[in-house]
Amino acid sequence: PLQQLAQQCELDAGDLVVLAGAALVDEDMRFCAVFSELHGLLDHPRPTLVMLDSWAEPLAEVPPRRALALLQRGLLLNANDGAPLGAWCARLPALLSQVLRGAGIGQSQPGLSYQAPEQALPLPQLILPSALQQQLPALQALLAEGGIDTLLLRGPQSNGRTCLIAALAAAQGKGLLLLSPPAVADPALLALAPALAALLQAVTVYAGSSDLP
Numbered sequence: 001p002l003q004q005l006a007q008q009c010e011l012d013a014g015d016l017v018v019l020a021g022a023a024l025v026d027e028d029m030r031f032c033a034v035f036s037e038l039h040g041l042l043d044h045p046r047p048t049l050v051m052l053d054s055w056a057e058p059l060a061e062v063p064p065r066r067a068l069a070l071l072q073r074g075l076l077l078n079a080n081d082g083a084p085l086g087a088w089c090a091r092l093p094a095l096l097s098q099v100l101r102g103a104g105i106g107q108s109q110p111g112l113s114y115q116a117p118e119q120a121l122p123l124p125q126l127i128l129p130s131a132l133q134q135q136l137p138a139l140q141a142l143l144a145e146g147g148i149d150t151l152l153l154r155g156p157q158s159n160g161r162t163c164l165i166a167a168l169a170a171a172q173g174k175g176l177l178l179l180s181p182p183a184v185a186d187p188a189l190l191a192l193a194p195a196l197a198a199l200l201q202a203v204t205v206y207a208g209s210s211d212l213p
Contacts, residue, residue, distance in 0.1 A: 001100075001199045009075070015054035018066045021052045022076055022090040026097050039087075046079045046089040074191030093192055098176035099199045111183030114200055115176040120166035128164070143171055162205065169203040177202040184208055 006016060024031045025046050032045030039048050045105050049067035051109055056066050070076045075096065078090040091097075095105060105114050123136065142148045151168075152163040177197045183189050184206050197204045 001201070003197055004198040006202060007149060008194050009073075012059070012078040014059040014064075014066055017059065018052045018070060018090075019075065019092065021047055021055050022067075023092050023097060026092065026101075035089075038088075041080075041083075041089065042086075044080045044083075044089045044090050048086070049088050049090055050086060052090055058144060074188055075195060081137045086092065093188070096188075096192060096195055096199075099196055100134055105177075105196065105200070109183055109186075109189065111186075112189060113178045114202060115166060115178065117166075117170035117173060117175045119175075120170035121170055123167045126160075126164060126167055140168065140171060143168060162207070165203065165205055173201070175200060175202040177204045178207065179205065180207040 002016060005011065011019075016209050017124070025035070035047050035051070036042050036045050039051060041048070049065070049071070052067040052091060053065060067076060068085075069092065071078060073087075074093070075092045077093055079091040080087065083089075092100070095109065099105060107113075123140075128136075139151075143151070151165070153165065162178070169176055177193065179189065179193060179202055196202075
């Protein structure tokens with residue numbers, strides 16, 4: 001899953017070190033005392049952006065401000081709003097942390113859901129217009145080879161579009177990450193969607209919005 005995450009979100013080894021460091025407190029609360037002692041912010045038991053950058057520093061000749069860049073992309077959150085930049089502490093978004101631990105996305109976010117590949121109907125069982133049926137082999141090949149990264153299906157509600165996407169995804173061994181209102185209008189969730197899809201090995205489906213990411 002981490003390789004999928006790195007590929008989908010264009011992360012390198014240093015970025016993964018930063019994300020792993022930000023997740024330590026969620027894995028073992030004993031790190032709270034360690035981090036508080038290291039940075040001296042007793043009320044904030046998470047690592048600072050500066051600390052996270054220093055851990056990744058050996059992995060680059062010119063160390064970038066990785067933690068701040070990941071925060072700006074929505075893959076990290078500031079755990080102490082209002083503090084000076086040098087005192088910002090990082091945490092993972094709750095959903096990202098949850099999926100990294102293998103707990104799935106659950107039902108905590110209205111409009112956000114996951115469908116496993118085994119829940120999809122096999123492509124041969126779908127009743128499709130003959131023209132679309134003839135296009136399926138070429139479409140499958142393009143999707144499998146990465147020839148296209150976006151598939152737009154238009155039409156009225158409840159016309160089987162999701163069933164078709166689910167079948168195409170399942171043919172590649174992938175599930176669906178479904179974003180519909182209100183999730184599809186949430187900037188934070190839209191920023192996280194590629195990472196969640198990579199970890200879940202899913203195809204992201206945006207439904208019910210004309211403002212596609």
